[in-house]
Amino acid sequence: MRWHAVCREPEVPTEFGVAALVRGHPVALFRTGDDELFALGNVDPFSGAGVISRGIVGDRQGEPTVASPMHKQVFSLRSGQCLDDPETRLPTYPVRCRDGVVEVATG
Amino acid sequence: MNKTLVIIGHGMVGHRLIEEIRERDTAENWRIVVLGEEAHPAYDRVALSSYMAETTAEGLSLLTPETRRDRRVELLTGVGATAIDRTERRVSITTGDSLHYDALVLATGSRPFVPPVPGADLPGCHVYRTLEDLDGIRAAASPGTDGVVVGGGLLGLEAADALRTLGMRPHVVEVAPRLMPVQVDEGGGAVLARLVGDLGIEVHTGVATASVHAGEHGGVGSVELTDGTEIDTGLLVFSAGIRPRDELADSSGLPRGERGGFLVDGGCRTEDPHVWAIGECAAVRGQCHGLVAPGYRMATAVAEQLTGGGTAEFEGADGATKLKLVGVDVASFGDAHGTSEGALEVVYANNAQGTYAKLVLDDDATTLLGGVLVGDAGAYDVLRPLTGGPLPGPPEQLLLPASQSGGPTAGALPDEATVCSCHNVRKTDITEVISSGAVEDVAGIKSCTKAGTGCGSCVPMLKNLLDEAGVATSDALCEHFPQSRSELFEIVRATGITTFSRLIAEYGTGRGCDICKPAVASILAGSTTSHILDDEQAGLQDTNDRFLANMQRNGTYSVVPRVPGGEITPDKLITLGQVATEFGLYTKITGGQRIDMFGARVEQLPEIWRRLVEAGFESGHAYGKALRTVKSCVGTDWCRYGVQDSVTMAIRLEMRYRGLRAPHKIKAGVSGCARECAEARSKDFGVIATERGWNLYVGGNGGFSPRHAELLASDLTDEDLIRVIDRFLMFYIRTAERLQRTAGWIESFDNGLEHVREVVVEDSLGIAADLEAAMARHTENYTDEWGAVLNDPEKLSRFVSFVNAPDSPDPTIRFTEERGQIRPEPTDLPMPVPTTGRKTVTEEVSA
Numbered sequence: 001m002r003w004h005a006v007c008r009e010p011e012v013p014t015e016f017g018v019a020a021l022v023r024g025h026p027v028a029l030f031r032t033g034d035d036e037l038f039a040l041g042n043v044d045p046f047s048g049a050g051v052i053s054r055g056i057v058g059d060r061q062g063e064p065t066v067a068s069p070m071h072k073q074v075f076s077l078r079s080g081q082c083l084d085d086p087e088t089r090l091p092t093y094p095v096r097c098r099d100g101v102v103e104v105a106t107g
Numbered sequence: 108m109n110k111t112l113v114i115i116g117h118g119m120v121g122h123r124l125i126e127e128i129r130e131r132d133t134a135e136n137w138r139i140v141v142l143g144e145e146a147h148p149a150y151d152r153v154a155l156s157s158y159m160a161e162t163t164a165e166g167l168s169l170l171t172p173e174t175r176r177d178r179r180v181e182l183l184t185g186v187g188a189t190a191i192d193r194t195e196r197r198v199s200i201t202t203g204d205s206l207h208y209d210a211l212v213l214a215t216g217s218r219p220f221v222p223p224v225p226g227a228d229l230p231g232c233h234v235y236r237t238l239e240d241l242d243g244i245r246a247a248a249s250p251g252t253d254g255v256v257v258g259g260g261l262l263g264l265e266a267a268d269a270l271r272t273l274g275m276r277p278h279v280v281e282v283a284p285r286l287m288p289v290q291v292d293e294g295g296g297a298v299l300a301r302l303v304g305d306l307g308i309e310v311h312t313g314v315a316t317a318s319v320h321a322g323e324h325g326g327v328g329s330v331e332l333t334d335g336t337e338i339d340t341g342l343l344v345f346s347a348g349i350r351p352r353d354e355l356a357d358s359s360g361l362p363r364g365e366r367g368g369f370l371v372d373g374g375c376r377t378e379d380p381h382v383w384a385i386g387e388c389a390a391v392r393g394q395c396h397g398l399v400a401p402g403y404r405m406a407t408a409v410a411e412q413l414t415g416g417g418t419a420e421f422e423g424a425d426g427a428t429k430l431k432l433v434g435v436d437v438a439s440f441g442d443a444h445g446t447s448e449g450a451l452e453v454v455y456a457n458n459a460q461g462t463y464a465k466l467v468l469d470d471d472a473t474t475l476l477g478g479v480l481v482g483d484a485g486a487y488d489v490l491r492p493l494t495g496g497p498l499p500g501p502p503e504q505l506l507l508p509a510s511q512s513g514g515p516t517a518g519a520l521p522d523e524a525t526v527c528s529c530h531n532v533r534k535t536d537i538t539e540v541i542s543s544g545a546v547e548d549v550a551g552i553k554s555c556t557k558a559g560t561g562c563g564s565c566v567p568m569l570k571n572l573l574d575e576a577g578v579a580t581s582d583a584l585c586e587h588f589p590q591s592r593s594e595l596f597e598i599v600r601a602t603g604i605t606t607f608s609r610l611i612a613e614y615g616t617g618r619g620c621d622i623c624k625p626a627v628a629s630i631l632a633g634s635t636t637s638h639i640l641d642d643e644q645a646g647l648q649d650t651n652d653r654f655l656a657n658m659q660r661n662g663t664y665s666v667v668p669r670v671p672g673g674e675i676t677p678d679k680l681i682t683l684g685q686v687a688t689e690f691g692l693y694t695k696i697t698g699g700q701r702i703d704m705f706g707a708r709v710e711q712l713p714e715i716w717r718r719l720v721e722a723g724f725e726s727g728h729a730y731g732k733a734l735r736t737v738k739s740c741v742g743t744d745w746c747r748y749g750v751q752d753s754v755t756m757a758i759r760l761e762m763r764y765r766g767l768r769a770p771h772k773i774k775a776g777v778s779g780c781a782r783e784c785a786e787a788r789s790k791d792f793g794v795i796a797t798e799r800g801w802n803l804y805v806g807g808n809g810g811f812s813p814r815h816a817e818l819l820a821s822d823l824t825d826e827d828l829i830r831v832i833d834r835f836l837m838f839y840i841r842t843a844e845r846l847q848r849t850a851g852w853i854e855s856f857d858n859g860l861e862h863v864r865e866v867v868v869e870d871s872l873g874i875a876a877d878l879e880a881a882m883a884r885h886t887e888n889y890t891d892e893w894g895a896v897l898n899d900p901e902k903l904s905r906f907v908s909f910v911n912a913p914d915s916p917d918p919t920i921r922f923t924e925e926r927g928q929i930r931p932e933p934t935d936l937p938m939p940v941p942t943t944g945r946k947t948v949t950e951e952v953s954a
């Protein structure tokens with residue numbers, strides 16, 4: 001597993017997402033209101049479009065989520081699991097913040 | 108096959124037959140020719156009286172644009188049938204021509220009966236049946252003088268009320284000892300006379316009209332009654348019953364019923380297998396029916412025979428009726444007079460409250476046979492469908508005014524009971540759609556079953572059925588807010604809260620979701636003046652609002668600058684062409700008279716908009732739940748037919764309401780004449796020019812369930828028009844639910860459009876000034892959203908493909924070419940529609 005520096009922490013807005021390119025992989029980065037960071041695949045599995053980072057962040061029964069802006073399916077930010085379709089899941093990536101820099105790991 | 112059906116009479120029932128056949132005749136076997144003698148095509152005669160006060164002839168019309176356009180239907184308006192030749196199967200018409208038929212349906216209705224009183228033919232004597240009759244009465248009315256209505260039945264009382272509307276002092280003369288003698292018994296009649304008297308109508312019962320005397324000008328001068336009373340009046344309206352219009356029986360040799368009307372069997376067929384009769388002119392098994400509901404059922408029976416060849420029968424009708432006078436509740440149903448053998452009566456009268464109610468039961472008091480309700484007809488909707496069935500409870504309880512007993516409830520109804528008699532919808536039809544989960548409110552029932560969309564009297568019953576089905580018509584916005592959108596709007600207004608985080612902390616739970624965040628963003632947009640992408644607000648917006656563009660299937664966006672009223676200079680057109688060429692965009696003309704440019708990547712949006720803003724364009728809000736366009740025709744500027752300057756008005760309206768955030772998108776149109784080229788009646792608000800000003804229609808939309816806008820106010824000046832639209836839109840924004848368009852919002856009120864009219868035209872809630880002020884704030888504070896973004900580096904910084912590679916295009920975006928333009932490369936993904944187990948509301952996507 002290798003960590004890649006992606007951006008400075010303030011570049012990931014709170015309760016909001018941003019897309020990044022990590023070794024050619026489109027990744028969606030999110031930061032929730034309690035400053036937790038999440039990294040998931042940016043490609044919406046239902047439409048094939050790279051749009052997950054532009055979804056609305058929220059929660060379902062406490063589970064932090066993002067809703068795909070394409071057709072509104074909701075995904076868990078923690079596991080990438082689609083909460084509206086048990087068969088579908090987004091890839092997730094380890095993410096951390098070191099010295100104000102956001103880093104994402106790929107396998 | 109191409110057979111010709113000729114319908115004689117384009118009234119309510121003839122028109123229903125057209126619709127029923129066109130709905131069933133999918134193979135298009137029939138071509139329909141309709142002869143209508145009146146100057147207007149079919150209109151809602153039942154609502155005729157409203158023509159005196161508020162409605163226009165157009166507002167009463169039953170004709171939909173679909174029927175008007177339908178190639179299979181030929182309307183001959185203003186053309187009468189004069190004779191029928193059954194051997195040749197031809198109808199002679201007033202133009203001198205004749206028409207061949209394969210099937211002929213007589214739907215000629217009735218004529219008012221004028222009793223043979225001396226002087227009844229003097230000028231100043233009127234009848235009350237057609238729009239033309241009402242025009243005549245209106246022209247003859249002189250406010251402050253007496254007017255006399257002969258006949259105290261259902262129609263006579265409506266006519267008297269119409270005279271009152273015209274400022275006259277009405278008298279009603281009724282031969283029988285009480286008003287509405289057919290529907291009401293003696294006890295009910297006494298209460299009714301008091302209620303009618305309270306309206307300022309003078310009642311003369313038990314007397315007849317002896318003669319009508321001419322006055323100085325040769326017209327009516329006075330009326331003399333059989334008890335010697337003489338009333339000075341210049342205006343007399345006969346409303347003393349109706350007679351079937353069966354005069355075509357003579358030339359055709361078709362048999363008549365004993366009391367007139369074309370004699371037909373249970374299937375409404377005359378002795379001639381090619382000829383039917385329906386509506387008031389038909390004597391079905393010898394009996395005529397003077398109400399519209401039985402006529403509609405006859406139309407259905409004949410439509411079934413003509414399209415399916417079966418032997419559908421008209422099953423008879425009970426003559427249940429309700430008086431439509433404001434403030435005077437009267438209803439009667441079934442065996443109202445207790446004429447069945449051994450019938451028992453249970454009466455509840457309260458003189459203090461002015462109510463009278465009677466139930467007629469069979470001899471062992473277990474079956475409901477009929478009833479009369481005066482003063483409070485609240486129980487009518489439940490009792491009428493129970494007629495002929497077992498009593499659901501002790502009769503006294505059914506009769507107590509609804510407010511005291513909790514009233515009879517819909518659960519008491521048998522499944523087969525008809526709840527909506529206008530559209531013949533049974534209780535089971537409604538409970539089925541409720542239990543299927545397809546609907547969750549009254550508006551849903553209306554659009555699924557048509558119930559409640561006629562006279563509207565069954566709407567309380569529909570609510571009742573929802574309640575009983577345990578459909579907790581929860582208004583909660585989502586799991587984070589127990590309030591509805593309109594409640595949240597009020598909270599925001601009252602508390603002055605300006606952020607989502609404070610609102611959810613104080614009034615909700617959790618951190619929000621894709622339902623409540625954009626809904627609250629829209630509410631905040633309406634109550635603050637900040638930019639929709641300021642600070643925390645940005646994260647609340649749906650992607651379209653967040654990037655001020657419409658996301659397309661491959662994650663790219665479309666760009667739609669505003670083109671107010673659809674008017675654009677050649678130079679601006681050239682700019683659009685240049686921008687599209689430069690950025691390689693696909694272009695298409697929208698239905699809202701502007702130009703849509705597709706295929707822009709998120710990082711291209713600011714550069715595209717910089718070019719557009721420099722050329723004088725601004726955001727068109729195609730991405731927002733906001734005002735989209737005000738479409739227009741060219742109006743008096745260019746058009747030979749225009750009567751008002753529709754382009755100037757459309758531009759004025761679009762500039763006034765641009766940027767207005769709402770529960771759903773808002774579309775509008777302005778047409779310069781009644782030809783309606785701007786299709787304004789398919790818009791949330793549509794303005795149609797008249798000779799005297801503008802008519803305003805509201806509640807139209809295309810999309811998933813298309814609706815036609817209905818008339819809200821007529822002949823408005825420019826300023827009044829804008830005032831009423833200001834109020835209408837603000838009232839909508841404050842009180843509608845999330846993703847509810849104006850049509851559904853209007854339907855959500857008990858009185859539908861009537862309620863909206865009371866609030867926005869008559870200011871019944873006293874909030875009009877407040878609504879106008881809110882709109883004034885909106886227009887003063889408007890700024891172009893794109894212009895603002897271009898001047899704000901912080902907002903601009905979000906328009907990047909990747910935070911760490913801002914200029915690399917997203918590799919998932921790929922195009923191919925078709926007809927000389929780009930299009931997204933097809934994927935093999937099925938693009939499913941989500942089933943999220945939540946309230947899903949169909950989103951429409953047109954710009």
Ligand SMILES: Cc1cc2nc3c(=O)[nH]c(=O)nc-3n(C[C@H](O)[C@H](O)[C@H](O)COP(=O)(O)OP(=O)(O)OC[C@H]3O[C@@H](n4cnc5c(N)ncnc54)[C@H](O)[C@@H]3O)c2cc1C
Binds near residue numbers: 153186388398
């Ligand atoms: C003021 C008023 C209030 C009413 N209120 C109610 C109510 O509350 N509830 C209710 O159920 N009913 C009510 N009615 C009655 C209802 O309007 C009629 O039952 C209904 O209109 C009957 O429809 P129809 O098509 O049979 O006749 P109509 O609607 O009268 O249509 C017949 C048409 O045929 C045309 N015609 C006749 N002869 C010819 C010919 N030879 N050639 C061409 N055209 C011809 C006539 O001009 C007419 O336009 C009311 C009526 C009035 C006037």
